[in-house]
Amino acid sequence: MPLLTLLTGFEGRIGRAAFWSGTTLVAVALVLADIGSVRLGGVHGPEITAFAGTFALFPWSALAAKRGRDRGRSWYYGPTLVIAIVLSGLGPDHFEAAAAKTLGAFSLLLWLVALIDLGLLPGCNAPVPVAETQADAKPAE
DSSP, rough: OOHHHHHOOOOOOOOHHHHHHHHHHHHHHHHHHHHHHIIIIIIGGHHHHHHHHHHHHHHHHHHHHHHHHHOOOOTTTHHHHHHHHHHHHHHHHHHHHHHHHHHHHHHHHHHHHHHIIIIIIIOOOOOOOOGGOOTOOOOOO
């Protein structure tokens, strides 16, 4: 699968190797953006890092959608999991101590679900629906 399609397309299925390759690529890009924002951004470094993190939600959601589909889930399972992780991870800075601990625990639980379900478990052998097959492929009879 081409790199652009891997990181931007929500169609199709990918295995664990492609999922981890794409995830690693996005994580390395975020680390480089963070290092670059500190060195080049000066005072605006945190804003540059926040922008890069927000921008990274799209490829991570695309990877999670394809991997979720490979696991036999609907296309929106992966992106919903990614968004829930990010939102619950942002919450503790804006709440009191008890609520912050609850949101932190919820975020950790979602990370574990994503790690196990999307990252570690093998793909489902279910047939791909006709709408998801390639245009030139014949559906199974």
